Amino acid sequence: RKEVEQDPGPFNVPEGATVAFNCTYSNSASQSFFWYRQDCRKEPKLLMSVYSSGNEDGRFTAQLNRASQYISLLIRDSKLSDSATYLCVVNGVTGGGNKLTFGTGTQLKVEL
Amino acid sequence: GAVVSQHPSWVICKSGTSVKIECRSLDFQATTMFWYRQFPKQSLMLMATSNEGSKATYEQGVEKDKFLINHASLTLSTLTVTSAHPEDSSFYICSARAPRGTYEQYFGPGTRLTVT
Numbered sequence: 001r002k003e004v005e006q007d008p009g010p011f012n013v014p015e016g017a018t019v020a021f022n023c024t025y026s027n028s029a030s031q032s033f034f035w036y037r038q039d040c041r042k043e044p045k046l047l048m049s050v051y052s053s054g055n056e057d058g059r060f061t062a063q064l065n066r067a068s069q070y071i072s073l074l075i076r077d078s079k080l081s082d083s084a085t086y087l088c089v090v091n092g093v094t095g096g097g098n099k100l101t102f103g104t105g106t107q108l109k110v111e112l
Numbered sequence: 113g114a115v116v117s118q119h120p121s122w123v124i125c126k127s128g129t130s131v132k133i134e135c136r137s138l139d140f141q142a143t144t145m146f147w148y149r150q151f152p153k154q155s156l157m158l159m160a161t162s163n164e165g166s167k168a169t170y171e172q173g174v175e176k177d178k179f180l181i182n183h184a185s186l187t188l189s190t191l192t193v194t195s196a197h198p199e200d201s202s203f204y205i206c207s208a209r210a211p212r213g214t215y216e217q218y219f220g221p222g223t224r225l226t227v228t
Contacts, residue, residue, distance in 0.1 A: 004155075008153075031215070032215040034216070041203070041222075041224070042221070042222070043205050043219040043220060043221050043222045044156065044205075044219050045219070046216060046218075049216070087155070087156075091215040099158060099161070100146075100158070100215070100217060101158075102155040102156040102157075103155060104153075104154060104155040105155060
């Protein structure tokens with residue numbers, strides 16, 4: 001079983017749609033969780049951290065369910081510029097807690 | 113926010129040669145930097161953790177004699193791919209741990225290596 005699993009997609013949605021991605025992680029001792037965004041042939045960029053209580057940043061909402069070991073990302077009113085690959089990232093407990101483990105990413109395509 | 117630069121952006125080299133990639137933290141000191149590799153349609157895979165002033169910690173399956181890491185200062189880490197082969201062709205990305213002490217990492221723009 002992969003440490004971090006995501007549906008690779010692609011998810012093709014019309015502009016203005018609401019779309020949600022899920023991610024599951026295998027290590028119950030994981031401490032920190034993030035969503036990164038990666039554009040084609042570019043480096044990943046932090047979209048948002050994920051907190052236990054859930055958190056929102058504009059059109060983006062992230063939630064964490066520790067009991068079920070899954071993380072979600074909700075994008076409302078999607079824009080063409082939201083087209084990218086969204087990476088679920090979990091901080092590991094090896095290497096002094098510094099190790100980030102990346103999912104393979106979920107590809108989103110927002111269309112007119 | 114914190115900025116990490118990486119050079120070169122892309123490089124094409126012949127099989128058997130060595131290539132050095134630089135990673136710099138531009139406006140903060142980074143005692144810990146990380147080197148990742150990403151093959152097409154795959155996730156980022158951590159290769160090694162680079163610690164300033166000490167030896168790098170390599171992940172399982174990564175050859176330390178092939179991928180030489182030097183973290184000589186608080187703002188610079190280098191990765192040298194020695195005796196490169198076509199299968200080493202990949203997207204190499206460095207990152208630095210956020211200075212605030214969280215687990216966030218700031219990524220460099222990546223280096224696309226093509227070995228012919």
